[in-house]
Amino acid sequence: MFWTKAAYAAESGGTDHGPQILFSLFGLDVTSETTTMWGIMLLLAIASYLATRNMKRIPSGIQNVMEFAVEGIINLLSGIMGEERAKKYLPLLGSLFLFILISNYSGVLPGAGHTPGLKAPTSNWSVTLGLALVVFMSTQYYGVKERGLKYFKHFFEPLPFMFPLNIIEQMVRPLSLSLRLYGNVFGEEMVVAGLFALVPLIVPLPMMILGLLFGFIQAFVFTLLASIYIAEATEVHHH
């Protein structure tokens, strides 16, 4: 059936075989997702370097673009956690947003999924689970850093018997964060591969445009949720 062709064309991690391993480095296997992640890191590093050397008072060119992006992210975060905390947690949340955005879009590049070495990193559950675990660990870390060990008291907050429910809620958060992002990117990729196996020419196009829209929305929602979790964990009530 066309499904086998689509599965082969997408080279995705099904249940039979894992992601395609390119080579081994220091005993660890390097897959296409990893090399694409290196490419994205390089792209972001070079763009940041070019935007911040010879910084002018009135920006122009790439400095303008970067300032627009950073200001947009700060506005988004200020709505949730207030201006000063937004600036404090901007490195983590801004990096998450930019990385997820670019890696969602890297799946639309020509040859993504077919050529070895280019595959959207977020189309693999391992990557999104890693990102979600980073968010989980940072909420606990920042919570303890802001409120000390009394942070753990908030698990007993409304009523002490809610403790198991609160723990379960904390554990489910990385799962839902990672699955939402992974499902959106992987699902879009699989549907495009299936449509491509049917009619290679114009038909996959609407789905790819939807993929662009959803890629941005998912990056936005991931960052928003991460900021809500951190804001909730570092809530300090001033008397």
Add this chain to the structure above:
Amino acid sequence: MDIGTGLIGLAAAFSVGIATIAPALGQGNTAGKAMEAIARQPEAANEIRTSLIISLAFMEALTIYGLLIAFLLLGKIA
């Protein structure tokens, strides 16, 4: 193709099919209320639009979970 494969195929189809019912109803309700809110107060349209997109993404995730199970099941038979 034996009955086992057929049942797995059926399960995959039902998984994604049933998973779209409730989120679609929820998203329709949300969008309707958002339209009413924008009509009542057009100057708040930007904030309402942002909240609307976020809420739709949350409900979309529930359908995606069903789609993931369908992919996993299909991966077992093909």
